Amino acid sequence: DGGITQSPKYLFRKEGQNVTLSCEQNLNHDAMYWYRQDPGQGLRLIYYSQIVNDFQKGDIAEGYSVSREKKESFPLTVTSAQKNPTAFYLCASSRAGTIKGEQYFGPGTRLTVT
Amino acid sequence: EDQVTQSPEALRLQEGESSSLNCSYTVSGLRGLFWYRQDPGKGPEFLFTLYSAGEEKEKERLKATLTKKESFLHITAPKPEDSATYLCAVQAYQGGSEKLVFGKGTKLTVNP
Numbered sequence: 164d165g166g167i168t169q170s171p172k173y174l175f176r177k178e179g180q181n182v183t184l185s186c187e188q189n190l191n192h193d194a195m196y197w198y199r200q201d202p203g204q205g206l207r208l209i210y211y212s213q214i215v216n217d218f219q220k221g222d223i224a225e226g227y228s229v230s231r232e233k234k235e236s237f238p239l240t241v242t243s244a245q246k247n248p249t250a251f252y253l254c255a256s257s258r259a260g261t262i263k264g265e266q267y268f269g270p271g272t273r274l275t276v277t
Numbered sequence: 278e279d280q281v282t283q284s285p286e287a288l289r290l291q292e293g294e295s296s297s298l299n300c301s302y303t304v305s306g307l308r309g310l311f312w313y314r315q316d317p318g319k320g321p322e323f324l325f326t327l328y329s330a331g332e333e334k335e336k337e338r339l340k341a342t343l344t345k346k347e348s349f350l351h352i353t354a355p356k357p358e359d360s361a362t363y364l365c366a367v368q369a370y371q372g373g374s375e376k377l378v379f380g381k382g383t384k385l386t387v388n389p
Contacts, residue, residue, distance in 0.1 A: 253320050253321070263375075265326055268322070270319055
């Protein structure tokens, strides 16, 4: 079955630690995205990548970093510089081209930082 | 500033009671409007794409329509399994790049 996997589902970290969230897709999609979802807010774009070895900042990139070394993988690192890291993180992918609204989402990772 | 506003924030229906969800937008260079369904603790699931005013799409009990300023998601004779948060997103072309803006969603509860 084709799809997007994110791991882990729940993640707990202490303040000051960097943490990496995994995202893998086997849909053969070129574009991948990371969003953050907070209660009462719409999805906000953190980073996106349209091709391997290239990525762009979204609306709230500060305190986050990404890499895109393989087409299938787009890990997100939440650094200690992110002031409010506790949130639900969603990874998505879409077919080639510019930002596409028809995106396929993973199940999400809920990160709690204390 | 591009905006996408969904209303109501929450809606409770009885099973079989039809209703509509609204998504109004103020963007320039609209490329498309998208509806998603999101169950609690899960990622959104793509439902529909609408590209131009007058367009309609249907899937089971759901029908999405688009005008120049808003979209409606009509739910006919809903069932409890239709309970979810419905998200609207608008894709616009601005300043040489594409942008996707999500609304905050409408939480639908259908009681048996």
